[in-house]
Amino acid sequence: MQIKQFLFEIKMNKFCRVFLVSGWLIVLTWVNAEAQRQAALPVIANFKIEEGSFEGSYLVLENLTSNQTQTIKGSSRFNLNLPYNGDYILSFNKPGYVTKKIQIDTHAPLQRIEQGFYPVNFDVYLFKQFEGVNIVVFNQPVARYHYSPMLDEIFYDTDYTKQIQSAIKAAEDELKKRKEEEKKNAVQAKKNAEQAKSDSLIQARAARKALADSVEATRKSAIAKAEEDRKAKLALEEETRRKAKIATEEEQQNKSRMKTEEEQRNRLRAKQEEEERRQQAANAKNEQDAKQKSLMAEQSEKRNLKPAIPVQGSEKQDALTTGQVSKHIVIEEIAEDSRNLIKATVSLPGKEVIYLKVIYRWGGVFYFKDRVSISETMFKQATGIK
Secondary structure (H helix, E strand, C coil), X not given: CHHHHHHHHHHHHHHHHHHHHHHHHHHHHHHHHHHHHCCXXXXXXXXXXXXXXXXXXXXXXXXXXXXXXXEEECCCEEEEEEECCCEEEEEEECCCECCEEEEEECCCCHHHHXXXXXXXXXXXXXXXXXXXCCCHHHHCCCEEEEEECCCCEEEXXXXXXXXXXXXXXXXXXXXXXXXXXXXXXXXXXXHHHHHHHHXXXXXXXXXXXXXHHHHHHHHHHHHHHHHHHHHHHHHHHHHHHHHHHHHHHHHHHHHXXXXXXXXXXXXXXXXXXXXXXXXHHHHHHHHHHHXXXXXXXXXXXXXXXXXXXXXXXXXXXXXXXXXXXXXXXXXXXXXXXXXXXXXXXXXXXXXXXXXXXXXXXXXXXXXXXXXXXXXXXXXXXXHCCC
């Protein structure tokens, strides 16, 4: 009996040792996975566009530490992981809308990085852009995030927010004011059109009633006069029929003219919408082709060239000379009373693209590609102009 008990205790001790070793392996595996997961700061950006879709929108992620950029197609939510000990600019863009930037600095103490941070979560809302509204404040980030020793977290810079909050609010209020003005003008135009249509219907009913009253009066007068006024009655009836015919013909002509005008407006509207769809499709295709060519050129360069130390100014030369498609750029500077223009004509095989940088006296700067609003980043990448 004692021998059996001794053998049982040996088996139990062996089982405990195996269990403890397995448990430590599981804990070490989890710690290693958690450390790898915390190698970058998680960022959640909720993206919204005023009265518009995400078509044509995009996010430009710029690493200020390594001078690298990445373009991401627009969506309602961006889930990003930003490596620590870096400084980043997130630019939210869409043609025809005000570009907004968020700056995130991921530098933090090593011991705190090993513990991990809560995700940085924020919302970005783009307003429509109106020419003449001073939006120069949006050339700088609307918010900054960095490590706060007091909070022991990566949090937004409250002092910076207070510093530019009044300027941002003034610009957004002006944009909202212009938007409300456009809405009021549209509502007033609709009311005017409805009032004009109502007046036309009232006048038509009055004309028909007046004609009917005239016929009735003529008929009663003819009956009263009887035979004595027979000839006069016939002449009056003939005149009445003539007027009725003219009124009917005029009404038909007016209806035909209004129908023709409406058809012309519909055709013009359909043509404009089709042209806009084609332009948007062409822009999207051009951007996709440019990205593909850039990726192919980068892959080819990595295969064929040895790593080189980047020197100042090389980025502009590479943007103009590398790749499979050659292009020629002619730059003109035009001075006007209220603004200065920098015109860059980019000649590509089979086509020519015109880029404009419009600088207003009051400080506003706008960028256009073939008269379509674009971001500063797109302008610099296409022309090489700083």
